[in-house]
């Protein structure tokens with residue numbers, strides 16, 4: 489029998505958080521929930537606490553934490569915590585062996601790092617944390633002996649196609665290339681002119697995946713693939729010259745690994761995040777994820793094309809930021825978060841997102857990412873610059 493795993497879910501109310509809880513719900517004999525954490529959505533959090541009965545619930549937002557504590561006053565065994573300190577506490581608690589890192593954006597870095605430093609099994613969905621802090625993050629993993637398992641469907645696919653003990657040594661394993669697949673997003677066939685007028689609602693209507701708003705917009709601009717390119721470089725100890733993005737609109741092949749003998753291993757599945765989540769939760773075992781079996785006869789055909797970097801420049805901006813190194817990926821990420829938030833709020837056009845990111849990257853000097861403090865300082869500087877540029881563009 490497998491040992492019971494006690495889990496903290498950071499970002500419990502989000503798309504990944506809810507999919508994680510759906511897998512956990514199917515296996516009460518394997519998983520128990522130590523803590524759930526979110527930001528502001530009190531009613532959703534209260535309902536999850538009533539169902540999963542965690543020992544702790546954290547709201548990053550202080551007012552939301554007070555409201556949650558009041559709502560759960562009839563459940564005194566649930567301790568309600570707040571703020572970044574509360575997130576870090578439940579991510580590193582001694583009772584916890586597994587942490588799902590599924591907060592969206594840079595806000596996820598401190599608690600994810602806390603889980604890493606405490607040597608947990610860390611299921612990494614929050615790609616922004618790794619993009620921002622790359623080498624420092626991987627050094628922390630190596631120092632603590634944390635078990636870092638990728639949840640992004642592409643990276644989980646690559647992980648499944650590699651020998652488990654050679655993930656950090658792909659060359660030694662005879663791996664020549666990683667073929668990173670991309671759906672192409674909802675605007676794959678839009679002209680540059682059409683892209684100018686797309687709305688947040690259109691950008692969030694992904695053809696294959698149901699996801700949170702920020703990653704949906706990132707998928708539409710192809711910044712998501714850019715962030716994933718950087719994520720893959722760190723996770724698999726490689727560089728962009730060995731990674732080729734393949735647009736595959738069906739989103740059935742989640743990525744591929746090419747070997748020196750010409751073999752190409754692929755991982756396939758329905759576009760449902762419960763597959764990589766279940767893979768990470770139970771690894772190296774396999775458990776039911778509640779995902780419908782793949783019907784290749786119904787799908788019929790697979791298509792592949794190269795990404796169009798003229799219409800979707802964010803992918804190239806990310807590759808360039810990785811090449812520039814140091815704090816450049818953290819600046820890219822922060823500028824993107826600000827631009828996407830402005831687009832979602834109706835204050836910025838879709839095609840202005842890469843314009844803002846390019847301007848912020850050009851206005852910021854790249855310094856070595858010597859410490860997390862340096863990274864957080866650059867993140868703050870980039871956000872300030874991005875907000876200024878957005879204001880100028882809107883006026």
Ligand code: NDP
Nearest residue numbers: 499501502503504526527528529548592595613614699700
């Ligand atoms: P959602 O927007 O659906 O959920 C985000 C979660 O993070 C919510 O629980 C939210 O709480 C919480 N949150 C937001 N801000 C903070 C904060 N400052 N402090 C603490 N918690 C916060 O996002 P997704 O689930 O779609 O994505 C989560 C991460 O997983 C992202 O990094 C994304 O790139 C990655 N990912 C997602 C995939 C998907 O299919 N959705 C696929 C692969 C990767 P509240 O509800 O209270 O606001």
